[in-house]
Amino acid sequence: MKLQELTKPWVAFNYGFLDESAKREMRRRILKAIAVPGYQVPYASREVPIARGWGTGGLQVTLTLLKPTSVVKVIDQGSDDSVNASSIRKFVARVGGAVETEDTTAATIIQSRHRIPEEKLREDQILVLQVPDPEPLRAVQPDLSVAREMHGDADYGQLWLVLYEQLVKSGRIMQGSSYPSMVNGRHVMTPSPIPRWDVPKLNQADHLTILSAGREKRIFAVPPYTSVEPLVFDDVPYRVEDHQDKTCYRSNVTGFFMNELPQEDGSSRYELSDSHFGVKHIRKSEAEPVEIGETWYNNGKMD
Incomplete structure (x- = not known):
């Protein structure tokens, strides 16, 4: 060998x-x-x-x-x-x-x-x-x-x-x-x-x-x-970020975690942090066949 x-x-x-x-x-x-x-x-x-x-x-x-x-x-x-x-x-x-x-x-x-x-x-x-x-x-x-x-x-x-x-x-x-x-x-x-x-x-x-x-x-x-x-105290419940009323300016989706985008006039716009989740909603609004999975949150609250 x-x-x-x-x-x-x-x-x-x-x-x-x-x-x-x-x-x-x-x-x-x-x-x-x-x-x-x-x-x-x-x-x-x-x-x-x-x-x-x-x-x-x-x-x-x-x-x-x-x-x-x-x-x-x-x-x-x-x-x-x-x-x-x-x-x-x-x-x-x-x-x-x-x-x-x-x-x-x-x-x-x-x-x-x-x-x-x-x-x-x-x-x-x-x-x-x-x-x-x-x-x-x-x-x-x-x-x-x-x-x-x-x-x-x-x-x-x-x-x-x-x-x-x-x-x-x-x-x-x-x-x-x-x-x-x-x-x-x-x-x-x-x-x-x-x-x-x-x-x-x-x-x-x-x-x-x-x-x-x-x-x-x-x-x-x-x-x-x-x-x-x-880790939470019995009398102080766990709180997530309050994004329930925030709407993505691109996809018009509300109730999910958003990125805040400060504007020149001092105001803010919000965009879905999960980028492809937003893309799916945009495509769905344009009548494309898109499969959107079930989510943990609905309207800003955990199911």
Whole structure:
């Protein structure tokens, strides 16, 4: 036997870009994260062709889950056509032969930064959330070794104190994105920098959610049909952003999460944050045959 017979032909990159050893490790870490919902599992974050802090964790999960039949959607703060979202989507299609889509209902893998789509996800869909900072205790305990001990003891008293201080000083809880939430009654997680509007979408959801922080080398998950409860006091209910009466100036849709666009005269216009959801409504108003999926919210309120 010759050495040439033991080697494979040279190729520019492995399928899905990551080497098989990296994928095996990621799969093991994902399975552990699913088995212990909300628990931060460390992993060896690999180099990918984007800078750390711009979605490397989410991209590694997507590349690990990738197969030739995958249909991939990438969202950047609700938008499908931003430079970051478009570049990641095209990269995934190039290295894995996956089909690109902007339609939430058509995707099998949805990688997102800072938003969860307005249309409900199904059991056969996987949501991958990019996470810049996975540690909910960092603001109250900068020593990560101590923070992990606090997670082990389910000691979240300092988080409750922070929320109480906000309530006393401002009359309401000021925490916006990354609202700390209890997963499966055991571990508190930071659900990525998604707005409060999106946190209830994770509770008892049909789909699997995987959250990955490439820079911090941590991965955690919310399996299907798992409770995700924002930390709230019994007499102060959880409140989402008050967008019930906001109307998108492009699609005339009301009752969903909006982006505020300040105008020169001091007024504001509003636009649907979920860009393709708005596009669907525009196409539907023009009598095109469009399938719009069921949504979590109706008229600004959770069903």
